[in-house]
Amino acid sequence: MDFKIKIKDKEYHIELKEEKGGVKVKIGDKEFAFGSKKEKILTQSSSIKKDSSKKEIVSSLSGLVTSVFVKEGENIKAGQKVLTLSAMKMENEIVSENGGKIKKILVKENQQVKEGEVLIVLI
Amino acid sequence: MQIEKFKSVESTNKKAKEMKGALPWTVVLSEVQEKGYGRKGGEWYSPKGGLYFSVILPKGEIDDLQTITILAAFIVAKTIKEDFNVEPLIKLPNDVLLNGRKICGILTENVIGDEVKFSVIGIGINTNTESFPLELKDIATSLKMETGKEVDDMEMLEKIITGLKNQFKTISQ
Numbered sequence: 001m002d003f004k005i006k007i008k009d010k011e012y013h014i015e016l017k018e019e020k021g022g023v024k025v026k027i028g029d030k031e032f033a034f035g036s037k038k039e040k041i042l043t044q045s046s047s048i049k050k051d052s053s054k055k056e057i058v059s060s061l062s063g064l065v066t067s068v069f070v071k072e073g074e075n076i077k078a079g080q081k082v083l084t085l086s087a088m089k090m091e092n093e094i095v096s097e098n099g100g101k102i103k104k105i106l107v108k109e110n111q112q113v114k115e116g117e118v119l120i121v122l123i
Numbered sequence: 124m125q126i127e128k129f130k131s132v133e134s135t136n137k138k139a140k141e142m143k144g145a146l147p148w149t150v151v152l153s154e155v156q157e158k159g160y161g162r163k164g165g166e167w168y169s170p171k172g173g174l175y176f177s178v179i180l181p182k183g184e185i186d187d188l189q190t191i192t193i194l195a196a197f198i199v200a201k202t203i204k205e206d207f208n209v210e211p212l213i214k215l216p217n218d219v220l221l222n223g224r225k226i227c228g229i230l231t232e233n234v235i236g237d238e239v240k241f242s243v244i245g246i247g248i249n250t251n252t253e254s255f256p257l258e259l260k261d262i263a264t265s266l267k268m269e270t271g272k273e274v275d276d277m278e279m280l281e282k283i284i285t286g287l288k289n290q291f292k293t294i295s296q
Binding site: 004016034060085088091095 | 162163164185186188189190192193194197200201204210211212213214215216217220230231232233234235236237238240290293294
C-alpha cells in the first residue's frame, strides 16, 4: 500500500507491505522492517536496570519534562505520580516505586532529560 | 471485544487510566469527550458524531509502544483509504489528514515506574462530525463532510482494533 506522509512540512513517499512475520516500510530508497527479527529502527533506547532499593527516581527514557506534581520536602507514597515526560511521541506519567520524603527535585518543567538521568532524590 | 461504552466522558484516555485492573485490549468508547486532548495538552474537539476510543494495551517495552503508536496512524489511514477510496496523509507521529485537514489524532500515554506499568492508546476520528467551530474549520474535517457518506463507527472501530492487535502481536514477538 502506498502513502504520502508529512513530517515538518516535508512530504515522503511510503510503501507499506505486510510480509510473513512482519511489516516492511519503504521510505524513498530505504527499507525498514518491523517484526520477528526485532529490528529496532525508530529508537536506540535500551531499558535501564534500576536499583529500587536506592531512593532515586530515574528517567527510563529521554524526553521533555512537561509537568512536575510534587515539591521538595513533600512526603509521597509508592505509586504516586511525580511528573510527566513527553517522550518518543508519547505522554508518560512517571510514578515513584518507593514512598518517602522528597529531598531534591533535579529537574523542572520544560527541561530536556536523558535516559538514565536522576529526576528526584528521596530520603 | 470488551467495550466499555459511555455517553460522555472527560477523555477516553483518562477514563481508561482510571480503570485499574481492566484487561488488555479493553476498549473505552464514548459518544462525546468533554475535554478530549492530544499531545502536550492540545485540545481535541469531540462532539457527538465522531469516533472516540481508547484501548488498554498489553504491557510492553517502551520501544514497542512507540512503534504501535506510529503503526496506529497507518492502520487508521489504511482503513479510511480502503473503505472510502480517498487518499489520507499521515502526519507522523500522531495525526491523519484528509485534503489537508485533520481527521484523526492519536495519543499514547504510559505510566512508568521501574518498568512500563500501564499503557493506553487513544484514537479520535472525525467520522460523522457535521461541522466544526470557526477556529477549527480550516484545520479539521470529517469523513462525512469530505465523502458525503455516513460512517459505520462500530465497523471502523473493529477494523482498527483488529489491525492494532495484529501489529502488536508482530512487533512484540
